[in-house]
Amino acid sequence: MQILIVEDEASLMESMVSYLEMEGFRCERASDYHTGVNVLDKHNYLCMLIDLNLPDGDGLELVKLARDNQSESGIIIISARNAIEQRVEGLEAGADDYLVKPFHLSELVARVHSVARRTHMNGGEVLGFGPIRVEPEEHTCYVDDQQVDLTRKELDLLLYFMANRNRVVTKEGIADYLWGEYGGDYGSYDFVYTHLKNMRRKLMDAGCPDYVRNIYGIGYKFSLD
Amino acid sequence: MKLLTKSTLYIATLSLFLFFIMGVIFFQVLKNMSLSDLDRELGDLKEVVELYLYDYGGAQVGTLPGIDSLSVRPAGSATQTEDIFGDTLKFDLKTEQYRTYRYLQYILEKGGSNLLVRIYKSTTPTDKLVERVTLMITLMVILFLAGIFFLNRFIFANLWKDFFDAIEKLKRFETTKEPVILGEQDIQEFDELKQVLEVMTRRLANDYRELKEYTDHTTHELQTPLAVIKSKTELLIQSENLGAEEMKLLEAINTSVHQLSRLNSTLTLITRIENRQFTEKEEIGLAGLLDRHLELLQEHIGLRGIMVEKQYRDGGRVVIMDQGLADLLVANLLKNAIVHNIKGGSIVVETGPGNLVIKNDGPPLEFSQEELFTRFVRDTRRTGSFGLGLSLVKKVCENYEFKIEYSFDQQQHTFTITFPY
Incomplete structure (x- = not known):
C-alpha cells in the first residue's frame, strides 16, 4: 500500500502524507524531479501522485518515466494548471487521473482508491x-x-x-x-x-x-x- | 457618415447655394442688360421711322432695316408725351407661333396730325443669348462640382491616407495590444498624431501586459498557498478533540477558502481568455451543446422545480469556436438562468440560424443593466456568488465578436446572442 508523492511544496506534501497515512497508506516522498526519478523503482507503488511543476524538471517527463517503469501503478497528476490541453497531455503521457490544486484531501483519497481499483483489481472488486x-x-x-x-x-x-x-x-x-x-x-x-x-x-x-x-x-x- | 462623404456634401451644398444665388443675380443682370440694349436700339430706330415716314408719306407699313415690325396709325384722341416700352406677343405667320416682342410706342407729329407709332423688335435673339449663357454657366457649375468631387477624393486618398492608416492600426490595437507606430509623416498635424498615438498605445500596451502578467502570476501563485490552507483545514477538521466552537471557526475558514479558490480559478479563466489561449476552432452545434449542459444541470434544475422549454429552429445554430469556450459560454448562461430563477419558474432556450436566446423567470435586477456584465457586480440576495459568470460570458462573446444583449420584460430576463456571420 505504498504511495509515491512527488511535490515540491513541503507544506502541501505534509498534508497529503498525514491524510493518506491516516487512511493506512504508507508514503514515499520526493520533493523534486531527481529524487522522484531515484525512488521510482524503490517500491511497487499502489499509486503515484506527481506534481507537474517541479523546480528541476518537468513533471510530465516523470509521468512518462513512471509509466514505463511501473505499468501496474496508478498515476494521478496534481497540478495548479487547469487547462483542457494540459489535462489531455497529462492523460496521454500515461496518467490515470488529473487533480487540480487546490483540492480536497478527501477527494484525493477517493481518487487514489478509484485509480487503485482500476489499475490493480481489474474491476470485479467488492x-x-x-x-x-x-x-x-x-x-x-x-x-x-x-x-x-x-x-x-x-x-x-x-x-x-x-x-x-x-x-x-x-x-x-x-x-x-x-x-x-x-x-x-x-x-x-x-x-x-x-x-x-x-x-x-x-x-x-x-x-x-x-x-x-x-x-x-x-x-x-x-x-x- | 464618412469624412469624405461629409466634406463632399458640405462643399456641394455650399457651392450649389452660392451658384444658385450667383446664377439668379447673373441671369437678372444679363436679362436687364439685354433689355436696356434692346430699348436703346428701339430708341435709335425712332429716327429711321421718322425718315421713313417723311419719305414715303406713311402710306405703307413694312419692314425696315433693324425693325421687325412697325405699326403706324392715327393717334386720335390718345395723348402720350413720353415713350412707352412694353412686351407683347405677336403671332408669327412664318413659324405659326406666338413670339415675344419688345415694342416702343410713341406719338409722332406729322403734318398737324398725330400718329401713334409702335416699333417692334423680336426678343428671340436676346432670349437665345441669355439661354446660351445660362446653359454654359450651368455646365460650368456641374464641371466645377465634379472637379471638387474628384479633387476631394484625391485629397482623401493622398493627404489623409496616413490618417486612415492610423485608424486601421488603432483598430487592430484592441486585439494585438502592439504599440501603434506610424511611418514618417510630412504633415505636421499627422506627425503630432503619430507621436501622441505612439506614446499612448505604448503605455497602454505596457499597462496591459503588466496587468496581465500580474494577474497571471497572482492567480498562479495563489494556488499553492490556497492548496496548503485547504488541506491543513481539512486535516484539522479530522482532529478528535475539537468542540463545537472550534468547528464553527473551522467551517468559516473552510467556506472562505473554498470561495477564494473558486474565485481564483475563475479569474485564471478570464485571464486565459484575455490572453487568447483558447484558439481551437471546432464546429459546434449549439442545440447539442445546450442539450448536453441541460442534462448535466438536470439536478439543479429539478431541485428548483424549474421547467425547461427548448425551441430549436432549423437544427439550431452551428458556430465555429473553441470547445472549452463554447462550454463556458453555455454553462454560465444556463447557470445564470438557474440560480436567478424563482422556485417553479421556467427557462426557455432558443437557437436558430442567427442567434442563441436564453430566457428565465426571476425578479428584476438590483443594479442597472449596464453593470450586468461587469466583474463583481452581483445580486446581494444571493451569497457565494462573485458576479463573474456573466463577465466570463461577455469575454467569450468579445473573443468571437458575438453580440450579446440583455432585456427584462414581464418578470423575464432575456439574453440574446447574435452571431456576426
Whole structure:
C-alpha cells in the first residue's frame, strides 16, 4: 500500500502524507524531479501522485518515466494548471487521473482508491462496510445481500464516504467530487443534502444503520461507531 | 457618415447655394442688360421711322432695316408725351407661333396730325443669348462640382491616407495590444498624431501586459498557498478533540477558502481568455451543446422545480469556436438562468440560424443593466456568488465578436446572442 508523492511544496506534501497515512497508506516522498526519478523503482507503488511543476524538471517527463517503469501503478497528476490541453497531455503521457490544486484531501483519497481499483483489481472488486457491500464496476450495492437501488450519484457518494471512512468530509468536498465544476458554483449545497438524504433513506430502508453523522454543520462523517 | 462623404456634401451644398444665388443675380443682370440694349436700339430706330415716314408719306407699313415690325396709325384722341416700352406677343405667320416682342410706342407729329407709332423688335435673339449663357454657366457649375468631387477624393486618398492608416492600426490595437507606430509623416498635424498615438498605445500596451502578467502570476501563485490552507483545514477538521466552537471557526475558514479558490480559478479563466489561449476552432452545434449542459444541470434544475422549454429552429445554430469556450459560454448562461430563477419558474432556450436566446423567470435586477456584465457586480440576495459568470460570458462573446444583449420584460430576463456571420 505504498504511495509515491512527488511535490515540491513541503507544506502541501505534509498534508497529503498525514491524510493518506491516516487512511493506512504508507508514503514515499520526493520533493523534486531527481529524487522522484531515484525512488521510482524503490517500491511497487499502489499509486503515484506527481506534481507537474517541479523546480528541476518537468513533471510530465516523470509521468512518462513512471509509466514505463511501473505499468501496474496508478498515476494521478496534481497540478495548479487547469487547462483542457494540459489535462489531455497529462492523460496521454500515461496518467490515470488529473487533480487540480487546490483540492480536497478527501477527494484525493477517493481518487487514489478509484485509480487503485482500476489499475490493480481489474474491476470485479467488492468493497465492504458493515453490512454494506458495493461492487463499483457493476454499479451495484447490497445491504445484507439485498440489493439497494441507488442512483449513480448516490452510489458515487457512498463510495466517497467509504473511501473516507472515519473522516470528516466537507460538503464542498462532496460537491466538488460529485459534480466537479458544476458543484459549488451554484451557491447552494441543497443538492448535496438531497442526494445524501436519499442515500441514507434507501440504505436505512434496507435495514442498514445510519452511519452518516453530521459534524457541526461543516460536513459529515461516515463511521461504524 | 464618412469624412469624405461629409466634406463632399458640405462643399456641394455650399457651392450649389452660392451658384444658385450667383446664377439668379447673373441671369437678372444679363436679362436687364439685354433689355436696356434692346430699348436703346428701339430708341435709335425712332429716327429711321421718322425718315421713313417723311419719305414715303406713311402710306405703307413694312419692314425696315433693324425693325421687325412697325405699326403706324392715327393717334386720335390718345395723348402720350413720353415713350412707352412694353412686351407683347405677336403671332408669327412664318413659324405659326406666338413670339415675344419688345415694342416702343410713341406719338409722332406729322403734318398737324398725330400718329401713334409702335416699333417692334423680336426678343428671340436676346432670349437665345441669355439661354446660351445660362446653359454654359450651368455646365460650368456641374464641371466645377465634379472637379471638387474628384479633387476631394484625391485629397482623401493622398493627404489623409496616413490618417486612415492610423485608424486601421488603432483598430487592430484592441486585439494585438502592439504599440501603434506610424511611418514618417510630412504633415505636421499627422506627425503630432503619430507621436501622441505612439506614446499612448505604448503605455497602454505596457499597462496591459503588466496587468496581465500580474494577474497571471497572482492567480498562479495563489494556488499553492490556497492548496496548503485547504488541506491543513481539512486535516484539522479530522482532529478528535475539537468542540463545537472550534468547528464553527473551522467551517468559516473552510467556506472562505473554498470561495477564494473558486474565485481564483475563475479569474485564471478570464485571464486565459484575455490572453487568447483558447484558439481551437471546432464546429459546434449549439442545440447539442445546450442539450448536453441541460442534462448535466438536470439536478439543479429539478431541485428548483424549474421547467425547461427548448425551441430549436432549423437544427439550431452551428458556430465555429473553441470547445472549452463554447462550454463556458453555455454553462454560465444556463447557470445564470438557474440560480436567478424563482422556485417553479421556467427557462426557455432558443437557437436558430442567427442567434442563441436564453430566457428565465426571476425578479428584476438590483443594479442597472449596464453593470450586468461587469466583474463583481452581483445580486446581494444571493451569497457565494462573485458576479463573474456573466463577465466570463461577455469575454467569450468579445473573443468571437458575438453580440450579446440583455432585456427584462414581464418578470423575464432575456439574453440574446447574435452571431456576426
